[in-house]
Amino acid sequence: MATKTTKKTTTKSKSPTKMVYYFGKIKTDGNAKQKLLLGGKGANLADMTSIGLPVPAGFTCTTECCDQYYKQGRKLPAGLMDQVHAAVKTLEKENGKEFGSNTDPLLVSVRSGAAQSMPGMMDTVLNLGLNDESVVGLANATGNERFAYDAYRRLLNMYGDVVMGVDHHAFEAEFDKIKKSQGVKLDTDVDAAGLIKLCDAYKNVIKKHAGMPFPQDAMKQLELGITAVFKSWMVPRAIRYRQINEMIGLLGTAVNVQTMVYGNMGDDCGTGVAFTRNPSTGENKFYGEFLVNAQGEDVVAGIRTPQPCEEMAKTWKSKSDKNIGKKIHAELMNIKKVLEKHYKDVQDIEFTIEKGKFYMLQTRNGKRTGAAAVKIACDMVKEKLIDEKTAVKRIPAGDLTQLLLPSFDPKAKARATPLVVGLPASPGAAFGKLAFTAEEAVERTHAGEKVLLVRKETSPEDVDGMHSAAGILTSTGGMTSHAAVVARGWGKCCVAGAGAVHIDEKKKKITVNGKTYGTKDVLSIDGSTGEVFAGEIGRIEPKLSGDFATVMKWADKYRKLKVRTNADSPADAKRARDFGAEGIGLCRTEHMFFEGERITAMREMILAENVGDREAALKKLLPYQRKDFIGIFTAMKGLPVTVRLLDPPLHEFLPHDAKGQAEVAKVLKVSPAKVKSRVAALHEANPMLGHRGCRLSITYPEILTMQVTAIVEAAIACKAKKIDAIPEIMIPLVGTKKELSILRAKAEQTIADVKAAKKFKGKLDITIGTMIEIPRAALTADLIAQDADFFSFGTNDLTQMTFGYSRDDVNSFLPDYINHEILEKDPFQSLDTTGVGQLVAMGVDKGRQTKPKLKVGICGEHGGDPASIRFCHTVGLDYVSCSPFRVPIARLAAAQAALV
Ligand code: ADP
Ligand code: MG
Ligand code: MG
Secondary structure (H helix, E strand, O other): OOOOOOOOOOOOOOOOOOOOOEEEOOEEEEEEEHHHHHHHHHHHHHHHHHOOOOOOOEEEEEEEEHHHHHHHHOOOOOOOOHHHHHHHHHHHHHHOOEOOOOOOOOOOEEEEEOOOOOOOOEEEEEEEOOOOOOHHHHHHHHHHHHHHHHHHHHHHHHHHHHOOHHHHHHHHHHHHHHHHHHOOOOOOHHOHHHHHHHHHHHHHHHHHHOOOOOOHHHHHHHHHHHHHHHHOOEEEEEEHHHHHHHOOOOOOOOOOOOOOOOOOOOOOEEEEEEEEEOOOOOOOOOEEEEEEEEHHHHHHHHOOOOEEEHHHHHOOOOOOOHHHHHHHHHHHHHHHHHHHHHHOOOOOEEEEEEEEEEEEEEEEEEEOHHHHHHHHHHHHHOOOOOHHHHHHHHHOOHHHHHHOOOOOOOHHHHOOOOOOEEEEEEEEEEEEEEEOHHHHHHHHHHOOEEEEEEOOOOEEEEEEHHHHHHHEEOOOOOOOOOHHHHHHHHHOOOEEEEOEEEEEOOOOOOEEEOOEOOOOOEEEEOOOOEEEEEEOOOOOOOOOOHHHHHHHHHHHHHHHEEEEEEEHHHHHHHHHOOOOOEEEEEOOHHHHHHOOOHHHHHHHHOOOOHHHHHHHHHHHHHHHHHHHHHHHHHHHOOOOOEEEEEOOOOHHHOOOOOHHHHHHHHHHHOOHHHOOOOOOOHHOOHHOOOOHHHHHHHHOOHHHHHHHHHHEEEHHHHHHOOOOEEEEEOOOOOOHHHHHHHHHHHHHHHHHHHHHOOOOOOOOOEEEEEOOOOOHHOOOOOHOOOOOOOEEHHHHHHHHHHHHHOOOOOHHHHHHHOOOOOOOOOOOOOOOOOOOOHHHHHHHHHHHHOOOOEEEOOOOOHHHHHHHHHHHHHOOOEEEEOOHHHHHHHHHHHHHHHOO
């Protein structure tokens, strides 16, 4: 079983005593704080009831029941149904109607809802409690036969699909037949007689596909409905969604059983979905869609195209009430105010209007893009809804990436005409070749292609494909459709509802205004405008808003960690500095050896047979290195730059194929055989555990001498130009104190030699430190610290060596490890705080035992990962270092770490 229970409140054999929490006028057991127990939906239904909002009464079966259901081998916990029966009794009293009655039946919905929202991933059944007799009762009681059978056919369809496992298409085919026979397109145009026929057809479909009839007993329906929701916790798409979103430690889903209210009784009824502010941009403007005469799922499913709530006041008039639209709109505006004041955040709501009366069915904090998160947080501080600290804590640090992503160049766009304009469902600028199924998108992305996933409308089954595609394009579905909601949650570019796009999934083609595009064609989609273009449109760097600067200013105020960057070129250094980097934490020197003539000199050095030849080759490299360092020191003037000496094994600089070796031989005027034999001599079985890092400088000290000379000369050259260079020399892959002692002495000697040679009398602040990236270095950090002015944890190598996973090959088995939950996350992306983290903590402690003020940082992928940054804060590092684009993320994550 894959559910992890970090919070064990129950033992294996014992059912929790209170399993059902009621919400209604009679009593309300739960509250907003109980999201883990009641799920987000259940906790908020209870909470909204408590603050007096119009919520249909109901009750919630706890997530502990779901946990028990799986622990006991897929059986409902003992006693649950007794508590359900009791709650149903209360519900009957509250509504003055009887569940299972044949005259005027009480109907309920059965709704899933975990602690964290998983839009559309699990199941819901509406209108439970209807059967062949009570449908007649409902028709009589309401005087509305069409409505009663509409409710029944929905129940049969949803129940058949969710509880009895009948394929939804089987129902759709029957509905299409009836619509055709009545000559209508919309489901709302099918009359009562048609719906009666449809219900009979649906019952036959169920019997045929499920091998048993639709259960007529209301209580049986309810029990099986509850069970089905628990089951839906473990369907593959739900499991996958939790993996992608790193949702761990949840007990399961709660089940909400709630009195039905009917949005499908006529033109004074309706249903809708809304955000209290724009979830794409963050603009403080109510943002929703609704349908007249419809039940909940219709809006999201994209069956009919919903109308924007903005127009409600003008467009919605019913026979019984000309002003219904105006009234409901005013109600919505009031709800926005109440909810935002209460939850102090943007809400994503579901509502239904039954005969002009407004009901709230759900509220939750709205998923939003990174840009919207920043704007909303800043606006809410201005509106005094929240304070600065709350604002800083609330913005998901990783989502800032979205603000730093490029957008389409307006000039390039002006030259192109959009093929079609859909809805701007989730901002961003994406291009790619077309993929027509989720699996295809996953496969082709894995193979290295950039693809756009093109679907009529996405379904929860598609999450994997949506996640891996560069962007998503749908032809139906509105701004609150599945694709739109999920894409915004991830900050993935999405254009929805591009109706002019006709998709032929079988032939893997789309036609747009007479033109055809297939799997080899590239389209560009602009998720901020909804435009779709043929071909690839050029992109430009983003401009950062004033709100972004405000958030960064707040972050800087609260964080304790400094943030540096990993940069090897002046351009990267400058960009990172613009993003707020306070120095370079890792400047790799090997990249400097690859370009143009440098690689030739490098190869000459590697092929040299004696020290003299090697020194001669290194001399050619010196001016290049010096120039690079001057560039970087200049870009970072006044800020420290940690330069790591040569790290990779030498064979990485030599070609491994005969043709490449022949070319090298020619250029260097040596025999091809010599090159070949040198490559063979340098071959290693485990290059990552081989002759690299400081081991190179032990064997070939002249490499260190050349590099340190270049650093010192560059620093002196900068000082001459009044540029304050602060180099820090970092010796990689140290595992013993002795390695560092020897190389430190060598470096110090070189610094002194260069100063003497250059007759430099001023002060040069050059410190010498090491990377801690071999477990032994962490274990003996107290000794190593004797010769180190600073430590920088190289957590990529440290992870590799602690786990014994080759980071270059790990993907052959890592996915299995994640699937089996052997590992929670990729340890190369997010620091394994339990294991590798111990070595980091120990390294810091032992290092500071020797030198209490030892400066300690981290470089490598983990330096830009919010969870890892939190850990770095906890163990008392001085700084993190990450790639330039992650610098703002690190600043925010560091503040969040300081504010918990
Ligand atoms: P999801 O999590 O997929 O949104 P929900 O449980 O929220 O599933 O329900 C799906 C749809 O059915 C929503 O639009 C919701 O508003 C509607 N719905 C659920 N319960 C009721 C009810 N008791 N009366 C009317 N509509 C309901
Ligand atoms: Mg919902
Ligand atoms: Mg390393």
